[in-house]
Amino acid sequence: MKLHLNAEYLLSKPLTGEGVQKVKKYIAEETKEILVKGVPKEKLSESPKIIDSNISDELISVTIESGTYVRSHAVAIRLKNSLSLLLGKEFKVGIKKVVGKKYTLTLELEKIPKDPIKIPFVDNILIEGNNAILTLNDLDEEFLTKNHVDRIINLFYDKVEAQFWGGKGEHWELISKSKNIDPLTNKDPTTELLALGWLKQGPSQGQWFYHAPIAALLRTMERIAIEEILKPLGFIEVIAPKLVPFEIWEKTGHLSGSEPEIYYVSPPISRDISVWEEVIDLYKITKKAYVDKIRERMRDPIGGMTYAQCPPMYWAFDGKTIDDSEFPVLIYDRSGPSYRWEAGGRQGIERVNEFWRIEPVFIGYPDQLIELKEKMMERYAYVFDKIFEIEWRTAWVTPFYMAQSGQTGIEKETERIKGTVDYESWIPSRGNREESEWLEFQNLSIVGDKYTKAFSIKSSKNKELWSGCSGIGLQRWTVSFLAQKGLDSDKWPKEFKKYFGEFPRQIKFV
Amino acid sequence: MKLHLNAEYLLSKPLTGEGVQKVKKYIAEETKEILVKGVPKEKLSESPKIIDSNISDELISVTIESGTYVRSHAVAIRLKNSLSLLLGKEFKVGIKKVVGKKYTLTLELEKIPKDPIKIPFVDNILIEGNNAILTLNDLDEEFLTKNHVDRIINLFYDKVEAQFWGGKGEHWELISKSKNIDPLTNKDPTTELLALGWLKQGPSQGQWFYHAPIAALLRTMERIAIEEILKPLGFIEVIAPKLVPFEIWEKTGHLSGSEPEIYYVSPPISRDISVWEEVIDLYKITKKAYVDKIRERMRDPIGGMTYAQCPPMYWAFDGKTIDDSEFPVLIYDRSGPSYRWEAGGRQGIERVNEFWRIEPVFIGYPDQLIELKEKMMERYAYVFDKIFEIEWRTAWVTPFYMAQSGQTGIEKETERIKGTVDYESWIPSRGNREESEWLEFQNLSIVGDKYTKAFSIKSSKNKELWSGCSGIGLQRWTVSFLAQKGLDSDKWPKEFKKYFGEFPRQIKFV
Structure with a gap:
C-alpha cells in the first residue's frame, strides 16, 4: 500500500520571510515525531515521509507518502496541529483550512477485479499490473480526519472480493x-x-x-x-x-445494506391545514389521493418502520x-x-x-x-x-x-x-x-x-x-x-x- | 342555483346533411324526457333546458342551463348517451369524446365570504351581489360523470361556512x-x-x-x-x-383532513442492491445516512402508518x-x-x-x-x-x-x-x-x-x-x-x- 497525498494549508494572513524560514526548518528537521508516532518498531522503515514541500506567504503545500502504518491523511492532520501551534504562538497566523488536493492510493491486489469498481469520493480507479490506483481530489479536513480514506480502502477490497464470491450463496x-x-x-x-x-x-x-x-x-x-x-x-x-430514525441505524450498521428492504417514513412538512388544503380539496372532489401532491408535502424521510x-x-x-x-x-x-x-x-x-x-x-x-x-x-x-x-x-x-x-x-x-x-x-x-x-x-x-x-x-x-x-x-x-x-x-x-x-x-x- | 354548461361532442367522422337535420330535430323536439327525468313533480318549472345548440359536420355544441334538480352536467351525459344511440344506429357515427368547454355555476349566498376562496378545477370565483359565480373550463367526461361538480358546489358552501365558524373550537x-x-x-x-x-x-x-x-x-x-x-x-x-394504503383512506374519508398528521410510508424503488450501492457505499465511508439520495430512491408513498x-x-x-x-x-x-x-x-x-x-x-x-x-x-x-x-x-x-x-x-x-x-x-x-x-x-x-x-x-x-x-x-x-x-x-x-x-x-x- 502506498498513499501519496498532496495537502495544502491555507493561512489566515501572509507569513513574513522569517515565518517562511521557520516553517521550512520545521518541516525539514522537526517532523520526525509526527511521522513515526504509532508505527510499530519493526516497521519503522515503512514510516510516512514528507517528500516535498512548498511554502509561499499564504499557502503551505506538502506532499506526504506513507504505507499502511500511520497513513498520509493522518500525518496531514498531525502536521496541521503542529503548524497551527508554531505559527499561532510566534507569528499570530492561523490555518484557515487544510485541503487534500490530490490523494493517490496505490493498493496491492491479490485478485484482479473482473468488472469496473465505483466508490463515492473516488474520481478514478486504475488497475495497473497487480496494483489498483485510486485517485481522490479536494478532500476537506473532516474527510481526512474521520477515517473516510481508511474505509474507502476497506470498501475497495470488499468490492474486489465480492466480484469473486458475490452471489455464491x-x-x-x-x-x-x-x-x-x-x-x-x-x-x-x-x-x-x-x-x-x-x-x-x-x-x-x-x-x-x-x-x-x-x-x-x-x-x-x-x-x-x-x-x-x-x-x-x-x-x-x-x-x-x-419507527426507527436513521440515527439509530447509523449506529447499528443496518445502513450497510438493508436500504433496499426498508419502508421509509416521512412526516408531513407542516401541520398547517392551509398547506394541505389543495390535497384535501382534490380528495373531497374526486375521492382520490393525489399522491404526487402528497409527496411534495412530505418531509425528507426521518427513518423507517422497524426492520429489526x-x-x-x-x-x-x-x-x-x-x-x-x-x-x-x-x-x-x-x-x-x-x-x-x-x-x-x-x-x-x-x-x-x-x-x-x-x-x-x-x-x-x-x-x-x-x-x-x-x-x-x-x-x-x-x-x-x-x-x-x-x-x-x-x-x-x-x-x-x-x-x-x-x-x-x-x-x-x-x-x-x-x-x-x-x-x-x-x-x-x-x-x-x-x-x-x-x-x-x-x-x-x-x-x-x-x-x-x-x-x-x-x-x-x-x-x-x-x-x-x-x-x-x-x-x-x-x-x-x-x-x-x-x-x-x-x-x-x-x-x-x-x-x-x-x-x-x-x-x-x- | 343556476348551472350553465357549454358541452361539445366530438364525432368520429363527419355527419351528412341528413344527419345534421336529424340531430337538430332530436335536440329541438325529443329531449324532453332527458331533461325532466328525476325532477320532482312540484319543481318541473326548474327543469334543465337546452338553450342553444350548434351542429357542424364533426362537432355538436350544446348549451344547457339547469337549477339544482337534474344538473346540467348530468344532462350533458344523458345527451351523449342518446345521441350515441341515434347516430350509431342510423349513421354509423360515434361520439369520440364529450367536453365541458365552459361551465358557469351561479350559487346563491346566505353569507358573503370574507376572504377569497380557492377550489381545484375552478378557474375563477367571482362574488356578485348575493351570488358566487364559479367558472370551470375544459372538463372531461369522467369529471362530468363522477359527481365532481356536485362535490365542488358542496365544498364551496363548506368553505364559506368555515370562514364564519372556523377556529371557533x-x-x-x-x-x-x-x-x-x-x-x-x-x-x-x-x-x-x-x-x-x-x-x-x-x-x-x-x-x-x-x-x-x-x-x-x-x-x-x-x-x-x-x-x-x-x-x-x-x-x-x-x-x-x-400500514394503511391510501385506497383504504379514500374509502373511509380520512383524506378529508388527516393529511397534516399522517406519517407517510414509501417502499424502496427497487430491491436491486446495485440501485442502492451508492447510498450504501456513502454510509460505509461516512457512517451517515445520505437522506437526499435515499429520498431519490423511494417510491411514491403507498399510504401511511396507522392513523386510526x-x-x-x-x-x-x-x-x-x-x-x-x-x-x-x-x-x-x-x-x-x-x-x-x-x-x-x-x-x-x-x-x-x-x-x-x-x-x-x-x-x-x-x-x-x-x-x-x-x-x-x-x-x-x-x-x-x-x-x-x-x-x-x-x-x-x-x-x-x-x-x-x-x-x-x-x-x-x-x-x-x-x-x-x-x-x-x-x-x-x-x-x-x-x-x-x-x-x-x-x-x-x-x-x-x-x-x-x-x-x-x-x-x-x-x-x-x-x-x-x-x-x-x-x-x-x-x-x-x-x-x-x-x-x-x-x-x-x-x-x-x-x-x-x-x-x-x-x-x-x-
Missing part, C-alpha cells in the same frame, strides 16, 4: 436435528387458511388480515414464547419505539453505564410489527412484508451470554419437541464469501460462540424432508461487542460487555406448526392444545 | 360525571417517570421508550380492557395490518355479505402502535406521536349497536369507578360550526345515538377539578352506516347495518390513573393491584 452447516416426525398433513398452510376465509390478502403487498382463528394461533405462539422461554429465563418486557426490533432496544441504553449487579440484562419487546420490502407476488404468511415478532435482547459478560445461549437453546428445543412436536433442526449459516475469506469462525468450533444459529422446520408441502427447502423460522445470535460498543453501553466495573438477540417470528412459528400438524385441532399435541384452547368462531360470510 | 356538553375522588398526588406522571428513569424520550419527536415498570403498567391497562370490557361483551381478537386502527378492520369486510346470525360482529385489534404527527416540543406520554391503542369495532343493526353502546359504557364505568377509582366524566363534543349549523343532533336528545362520547379524566397536576383542562382519555362512537356503506358491507337479509368503534389508549389510561393515584403502588386500589401485581425491577444505571 451461503455456507450451511447442520448443528443439530430433532428426530423424524410423521407429519399430519402435507398441505400448504396459507392455501388452507385462505380457503377457510381466516386470512385475507392485502391491503398492500405482503400484508395479510388475520381473522380471529388465525389471530388466536399467533397469540398462542406469543404466549408460549413468553411462558416457556422468556419468563423462565428472567426476561422482562419493554415497549420499544417502532433490537436497534431501538440498544438505543434505550445509549451512553448508559449499567450497575454490574444487573447483568445479564434480559429484555424483550412484542409491541408491533416489523416491515421488509420483499420481492413481489403472493407468498404465504411465512414470507411477508409485515410480520410480528417477539425480540429478546440480552446484554452481559461473554460467559453469561454463552451460558444464556445454551439455556435458550434448551428452552427452544423443549417448545419444538414437547409442545409443537415438530421436526426441526438448527444450522450454522454464513455468507459464502465470509466463510471462504476467513471472516468468520467457521473453521474453529470454539469461535462459534459469536454468530447466528438458524432454526429451520420441515414444510412437508414443499417436498420430502431430505430434498425440500426447510423454513428458517427463527434465529439466535450473539453479536459480541458490536452493539454495546456502537451505543457505548458500559458496565459499572468496566468489564467487557457482549450482547445478543433472538427473533421469534409469530407467523413463522405458526407456519412451522401448521405445515406439519394441519388445521384439525383435535389431532394437535396435548401440550399445544393446553395453550391454545379452542378456535374462536370465524365470522360466516355468504 | 368545539361545543362541549357534559353527559355524566363520576363522584369526586381525592387524588393521592398532584404531580405530573411523565415528570415522575422520567425522574425514575422508567421512560426515555425519543428517538424521534413524540416517541418514548418504555422500560419494564411502565411497560408493565401499559400491559396491565391492556389486560383490564380485555378482561373487563371486551371479553365479557363477546369481542374477539383480530390482527389488522398496521379501524379502517383496515372495515376493509377486512370489504364487499362481504355477512350471515345475519353473526350480528353484532364484535372484533378488536391491539397489534401495534398508531402514529400522528403532533406539534413539536416535549409533551407527556398522554400526547405522543406514537401510541398504543386497543380498538374494538362493532357492526350490527342500529338497535344492537345502541344496546351495545349502553353495555360498553357500563363496563367502562365499572373499570374507572371500581378498578381505577378515579374521577372522570363523559362529554358530548361537537365542532362548533357543526353544532351551529345543525349538522349534528346536538339539539335533540334522541339524535344523540350517532356520534362520539368523549371520556375525560381529571389531571390534578394541571390544576383543580373545576378549572383545569381534563384529559380526553378515550372515546366511543357510533358512526351509523358511514363505513358499512363505504365498504359495501351487507347483511345477508339486507338489513340496515351500522358500525362503531372505541379507541382505548393505553398511554392515556395509564396517565389518567397515575395522575390521580401516583406511583406508590402500595396506595393503589385493591382491584387494580390484583391486575397489576408488583412492579418488575427497573435496571439500575450508575
